[in-house]
Amino acid sequence: MSTLRPLVRPSLPPVLRWRAGRALPLVAGLVALVVACPLVFIGLQAGRSGWDSAGRLLERPLVGTLLWHTVSLTAAVTAAALVLGFTAAYLVERTDLPGRRAWTVALAMPLAVPEFVHGYCWVSLIPSVQGYWGAVLVMTSSLYPLVFLPVAATLRHSDAAAEEVARSLGHGRLATLWRVTLPQTRPALAGGALLVSLYLLGEYGAFAMLRFTTFATAIYTEYETAFDTESASILTLVLVALALLVVSLDARAARRGRVVREGTTARPCAPQPLGRWKAPAVAGLAGVVGTTLGVPVYALVYWTMRGNSSTLPSTSILSATAATLGYALGAAAIATAAAVPVALYAWRRATRLARAVERAVYLTRALPGIAVALAVVFFAIRYAQPVYQQPPLLVAGYAMLFFPLALTAVRASLAHVPHGVEDAARSLGVRPLAVLARVTLPLILPGLGAAFAMVALTASTELTATLLLRPTGTETLATQFWIYTTDLAWGAAAPYAAVMTALSIPAVVLLTRRTLGTPRPSKGMR
Amino acid sequence: MSGLSISKLHATHGHTAVLRDLELTVANGALACVLGPSGCGKSTLLRVIAGFHHPVSGTVTVGDRVINDDRTHIPAERRRIGYVPQDGALFPHLTVAANIGFGLPRAERRERVAEMLDLVGLNGLGDRHPHQLSGGQQQRVALARALAPRPELLLLDEPFAALDAALRTELRTEVAATLRRAGATAILVTHDVDEALAFADVIAVMRDGQIVQADAPHTLYHQPADVGVARTLGxxxxxxxxxxxxxxxxxxxxxxxxxxxxxxxxxxxxxxxxxxxxxxxxxxxxxxxxxxxxxxxxxxxxxxxxxxxxxxxxxxxxxxxxxxxxxxxxxxxxxxxxxxxxxxxxxxxxxxxxxxxxxxx
Structure with missing residues (x-):
């Protein structure tokens, strides 16, 4: 057949080809470097203060109190979220509970209410909700869906066979639940617990509202009120160390509980009849949804009505929404574009370097928002004075902070790209860049959309970094809300909270759908 | 003239040697089969030939073109070597016709696609998407797509492994016939002896990164070089x-x-x-x-x-x-x-x- 005229295109000159082949690791490495640099800057800033003052600060009783507050709260909320999340997921996915679809949505929805809005709702209605127990209540209400969703996903997709075998070996329902079902969900539980703890470590707004001091609130106070950047950065370093400790604990738990299942697709389990437990189960879930979703919704509606009766709806909410969306969309575009090379690099090559790059990026997910924001501030003050308190800085901060979200979404969509399509395309005589444009990018387009939306929507309800990085003279929804609540103007703050919640709903729906998945049409083969 | 010749080929995955001093020659127009157990390096061999895996050393020649030696590594897209991976790897976002025409210049696309659809017996299915096809049809499209730009050599990496037994037998006979009709030189990689015996003019038995014996199926079956080859064949x-x-x-x-x-x-x-x-x-x-x-x-x-x-x-x-x-x-x-x-x-x-x-x- 070599005598026939070959139907291939002319190719690029060698120099360009070489660059195209080498560019990807370079770009991916660069992105990882930029995303990981907040850690470096916090270290630098803390280092400037020297060991002596660091030692003096760390010996103060304040640090002990902060540690105790942070750790005890994290332990209590994580434990409560695990119990609540697992029970809810089991009831919804594995029993004959009536209205399971509706319950799933209602149980995931508290995520749409930002934590500091949760805090506002409780505090504004019942002023006695504050301190440690107030924080446990509010944070558990707002964070347990982070356990519920992955556990529900695991239960939905796990194979019935293991549980059936356990039953056939003479285990009762409860024993099977304890010895088979629960261990199967261990990676999901560990992942959920990790997210909950990381959110807790980084949360500022809700704790400030509940008058409960943790590392995040102390750092913010040191920096904003006392203008003590050195103490702030040392405390930040301790907080980052805590976060990394949590991540390493999670890595260990996940390794131990790895669930191996290959080959055949899972057959779903038949739902367990609840019998006489049906009424208590429904009542329990109704209580959970009422507390975690009902209270915030009631508070938002109540205060919006009250607020509207006394003051006219201001035009400032429109300008705040516009400003918020502007920054959020800019950040989303940057984060999504930056996520593509990193995701592609890690997907194409299972080399140690590629994995390291990706892991470094995921590690930044552990960095509390306040740490990233402070790092960006330090960087701007020292090296980029002109952009300090300018829009580009806020956009850059958002992009760094939410980069892992974008990366997760792009990676998830790449995982559905059939193996070998890029190779097949190249063997047909198509250059790598053209393969990207004609095959890979079209295939991950939905993932890029999801990444963009997740970052944009999450950024538009961000408070801590926004307070630190906001450009002078503009207010976003979160900062305007914050100003009103600081003045205890509950009614004036409500519309801002309502808009932020409304903006978050699509993100939660997106996250729910991505986590739980929709049954895919079978692809014929395999 | 030789279709494909490989000499002294070494390849590694990280620090693990996968191909060791491998020698293989496939005549022009022959259907060859590389037979070996999982993990013997046969897929890596295919990926080296296709240009997806950089070997450490060795020479790979197609016709009279050196595509790999110590100084040359021609990128996959300029090798004119077709590749059909195990699961077909059709482009899910493109129709059957667009899949087959993917590697063709725009001007020649329509005519050649029709010709290829005819060759693999899928006339009238050009507007379907891959997920609307059966497994066997998908593999036929993958074959047509690889043959469309008239490659000098076609590589098939266990292309029938994902199909059920009856379809596998039917399709491999059909593919062998199609390839002979197209006059293609092809290398099929498999661990299935029946497949190798039914498909190939020449079978190369591979073990631990080396070709142990390459011969006509009948010779290989009755006159194996060693006990291992004898047991591999039956x-x-x-x-x-x-x-x-x-x-x-x-x-x-x-x-x-x-x-x-x-x-x-x-x-x-x-x-x-x-x-x-x-x-x-x-x-x-x-x-x-x-x-x-x-x-x-x-x-x-x-x-x-x-x-x-x-x-x-x-x-x-x-x-x-x-x-x-x-x-x-x-x-x-x-x-x-x-x-x-x-x-x-x-x-x-x-x-x-x-x-x-x-x-x-």
């Missing part, structure tokens, strides 16, 4: 024998040899169908007990135990058209030439081990 009976030039003296009497060998003790290969059940005891029959018998539709597979006095392996295997008497004594006869196996420890025979021990003692 069940074996390895008998100790006294070799004398052109014949072997065995428990079954004198058997002609496939090749002349120096005189001495050795081992010969008899395939199961070379042993037959005899009606009665005779001078060159061996008495044996039926240990197990399985009906396989087209024949019976019978496992037999012989008495130790003949120096035979513990178990002999034969295929017979009729069922043996139940759990009875039968008489075995050997037919046809025996093949001397040079590297030759006899296969786990109790008695042979014993003689080896006495020899060392």
């Amino acid at each position: 069940e074996t009976n390895l008998l100790p024998a006294e070799l004398a030039d052109d014949h072997a003296i065995t428990a079954f009497g004198n058997l002609p040899l496939t090749a002349d060998v120096p005189t001495g003790d050795g081992v010969v290969l008899l395939r199961p169908h070379q042993l037959r059940l005899a009606a009665a005891s005779g001078p060159h029959t061996v008495e044996a007990q039926v240990v197990a018998c399985a009906f396989r539709g087209h024949d019976y597979r019978i496992e037999l135990a012989t008495d130790t006095r003949h120096d035979l392996p513990e178990r002999l295997i034969t295929y017979a058209d009729t069922a043996p008497p139940e759990a009875g004594t039968v008489h075995l006869q050997a037919h046809g030439p025996a093949h001397p196996i040079p590297d030759a420890e006899p296969a786990a025979p109790a008695h042979a081990r014993l003689t080896a021990q006495t020899a060392t003692a």
